[in-house]
Amino acid sequence: MKAAKRSASKASRKRGRPRKEDAVRTESGQISRAKVPxxxxxxxxxxxxxxxxxxxxxxxxxxxxxxxxxxxxxxxxISGELYDAFTRYQMTVERYRLALQVPDSLKTRRGGVMNVAPDEADENAVVAWDRLSAAIKEAQAKYSGNLMAPLNYIVSRDENHPHMMADLRVVGNVLCRFYGIDVLRKSA
Known part of the structure; x- marks a missing residue:
């Protein structure tokens, strides 16, 4: 009986390919295929x-x-102030889409549950979007270009449209005034 156990343990030790000891390995233990470790x-x-x-x-x-x-x-x-205004615009749009439970919003707060009563944060997001869109519409009445197109294509969809740069700067200035970014920079 002892001889059978010894031969079985020897066989199990010799199974498989020998492990390469000097190889660079990933965190999971596999050999790294990176050319430069x-x-x-x-x-x-x-x-x-x-x-x-x-x-x-x-x-x-x-x-x-x-x-x-x-x-x-x-x-x-674009300046740093315009960049800050555009990132705030993106956050406002995302909160508005979450409040309306838009199906294509990538981040869901509720796990896909529909027909949930709106809470105070949802109501605030809708009010913030209404105020923001009113400010953009007011500026649109004074400006001949389309101010929503650069926000839609460049900021929201993340597409590059160089011919919209002038309109992007104009709507960026509107957003800076709306969010009070230019006032914050001057006082700092």
Whole structure:
């Protein structure tokens, strides 16, 4: 009986391919296939941003380089105040879509439950959107270009449309006045 146990334990120790001891491994224990060990995960994304969008190496590392308005800020096409106004606009639109339970909003707060009574945050989001759209419509009456198109295409959909830059700056100034960003910058 002892001989059978010894031979079984020897056989189990010798099964399979021998483990390579000097190989660089990932966190899961698999052998790493990376050509350069310790290489940054987002290296390819940074190189692509540098090549396609003309960003510098330091700018391509910034999180703003992932969006069209962020790249415009990094390239100096829009100011930091306009960038802040556009990011606040994105948050306002997202809150408004959540309040209306729009099916295509990517972030759901309620887990897909429909017909839930609106709470105070939802009502505040609708009021904030109404005030914001009224400010944009008021500026639209004074300006001959379309102010909603750059917000829709460049800011919300994250598409690059260089021919809309003038309208984007105008609506950005409207948003800065609406959110009080220019006043905050001057007082700081």
């Amino acid at each position: 310790g290489e940054a995960i987002d290296r390819l994304a940074r190189e692509t941003r540098m090549r396609h969008y003309g960003l510098k190496k330091d700018d391509a590392k910034q999180p703003e380089a992932g969006t069209v308005i962020g790249r415009m800020k990094l390239l100096g096409l």
